Amino acid sequence: MTWDEMEPLLRQGTLETLQMTFWSALFTAVGGLLLGVVLVVTDRDGLLPLAPVNAVVGLIVNIGRAVPFIILLMALIPVTTAVVGTSIGTTAAIMPLTIAAIPFYARLVETSLREVEPGTVAAALALGASRVQIIGKVLLREARAGLIAGLTVTVIALIGYSAMAGAIGGGGLGDLAKRYGYQRFETGMMLIIVVLLVVLVALVQMLGDWAARRLGHR
Amino acid sequence: MIQIEKLRKVYKTRGRTVAAVDGVDLAVAAGTVHGVLGRSGAGKSTLLRCVNLLERPDSGRVLVDGRDLLALPRGELRCARQRIGMIHQHFGLLSSRTVAGNVAFPLEVMGVSRAERAARVAELLDLVGLTDHAGAYPARISGGQKQRVGIARALAGRPHVLLSDEATSALDPETTASILELLRDLNRRLGLTILLITHEMDVVRRICDSASVMRAGRFTESGPVRDLLLRPGSELARGLFPLPDPDPRPGTTVVDVTFEGDGADRPFVSALARAHDIDVNILGGSVAEAGGTRIGRLRVELPGDPAANAGPLAYLRDAGLAFETHTPEVRA
Numbered sequence: 001m002t003w004d005e006m007e008p009l010l011r012q013g014t015l016e017t018l019q020m021t022f023w024s025a026l027f028t029a030v031g032g033l034l035l036g037v038v039l040v041v042t043d044r045d046g047l048l049p050l051a052p053v054n055a056v057v058g059l060i061v062n063i064g065r066a067v068p069f070i071i072l073l074m075a076l077i078p079v080t081t082a083v084v085g086t087s088i089g090t091t092a093a094i095m096p097l098t099i100a101a102i103p104f105y106a107r108l109v110e111t112s113l114r115e116v117e118p119g120t121v122a123a124a125l126a127l128g129a130s131r132v133q134i135i136g137k138v139l140l141r142e143a144r145a146g147l148i149a150g151l152t153v154t155v156i157a158l159i160g161y162s163a164m165a166g167a168i169g170g171g172g173l174g175d176l177a178k179r180y181g182y183q184r185f186e187t188g189m190m191l192i193i194v195v196l197l198v199v200l201v202a203l204v205q206m207l208g209d210w211a212a213r214r215l216g217h218r
Numbered sequence: 219m220i221q222i223e224k225l226r227k228v229y230k231t232r233g234r235t236v237a238a239v240d241g242v243d244l245a246v247a248a249g250t251v252h253g254v255l256g257r258s259g260a261g262k263s264t265l266l267r268c269v270n271l272l273e274r275p276d277s278g279r280v281l282v283d284g285r286d287l288l289a290l291p292r293g294e295l296r297c298a299r300q301r302i303g304m305i306h307q308h309f310g311l312l313s314s315r316t317v318a319g320n321v322a323f324p325l326e327v328m329g330v331s332r333a334e335r336a337a338r339v340a341e342l343l344d345l346v347g348l349t350d351h352a353g354a355y356p357a358r359i360s361g362g363q364k365q366r367v368g369i370a371r372a373l374a375g376r377p378h379v380l381l382s383d384e385a386t387s388a389l390d391p392e393t394t395a396s397i398l399e400l401l402r403d404l405n406r407r408l409g410l411t412i413l414l415i416t417h418e419m420d421v422v423r424r425i426c427d428s429a430s431v432m433r434a435g436r437f438t439e440s441g442p443v444r445d446l447l448l449r450p451g452s453e454l455a456r457g458l459f460p461l462p463d464p465d466p467r468p469g470t471t472v473v474d475v476t477f478e479g480d481g482a483d484r485p486f487v488s489a490l491a492r493a494h495d496i497d498v499n500i501l502g503g504s505v506a507e508a509g510g511t512r513i514g515r516l517r518v519e520l521p522g523d524p525a526a527n528a529g530p531l532a533y534l535r536d537a538g539l540a541f542e543t544h545t546p547e548v549r550a
Binding site for chain 1 (some may be wrong): 300308311314328355356357372
């Protein structure tokens, strides 16, 4: 294959990978934060101890974490078809990506929130802050460097997952690697895709590190 | 100002129940500083956290400024807490906010407008002497400065009461002295009532008007610092004026004499020796400022066993001195 043949394919594939990663990362950030906060707040020593809620959310997260992505991808096909209307294409891939990443990020959020010094929460309670104020102004705010670092890890995992999703019909760089690199032995194409992914991951990591450093004041 | 009645707080751990606070009564008068002294595990931290209901007691009553806190619904309790300042051993500052941001936090919680907040924060930082550090993050300032931020933050809601949870225990002696100085100053200037817990005898000596000694969830002694120090057998006195274990020799009487104010200047030892024509042997002693007066403690040895010393002891009593005697243990 010549560069002129590869270039439009690579351009298209990169765009699709970025699309899948961006949207699934966005939904994951929201969903993961929500579940992570619920896990911490409803814990036995939390702000609002609710054992049944905690147990149910914990179970959902554990199940989500336990199922390998490639199996989740196939198992979710009927759900994706019902929600998106199709199980093939970039948009359809966002659904399983999000479902797989939310539990992953939720655990990272939980860990970050638990690292917030308990003394700051007690101090805020003593100052008369409400639970909502404490979640927003103390827990999430104090943990934000950790939350960003966790999101960075999650986005990088999503880039990897998106290649897998691509290989079963989602498009993107993973799809290109399978069709050209694997099935047609286009080693050049394969190499370029690997380099592109490495660069993409490195950029995300750098951006994440920079943001976490800027927001952390320890 | 603070009134605690028959307070009890029980913890259950693996089937065992431990009463952290086991029937405590305490009244702290407006504008005074009361210290609760005890070792770790004595229950003093739980007691303090019961005053603003960070812990809910199992029984008893807590009145602050005449209001029964246990009777308040959640929303009103939050308002009441805004009027009770609290400072903490590890400061409890938000690391993601600047010094000014930390002081503004309670004002945000109370819903104070942005402009008013800025003015009040400036005023509070000035009060604790941190105006120059308004833009610094907590990680960049010293422990003493952190506690000053904690104090400014605690005073944001113009409280009448300040609770101090081992506020100086993480600080070095010099910084401790300056923080205690600040608390004493706020107590005098603002009429702030302070309830503090500590394991440091020196904190009680420096700023408390009254004190309680806590052990295993109960007060073993409680009252004005001056009275406690003059009371024979007081744990507080023993802690403040450390003397070695009395080990009287047979045929002698060892007496610990505690004297106050003028007594500290009166040469009672030589007077006693002259009046009863005995040799008085000084074993040790010290003088300290505490509870606003000068109080001293002296250990002397008199010849003869206690029965033979009725005269000299009566002399001490008549001189208005508080004392306790140690008799030699009968050894087999």
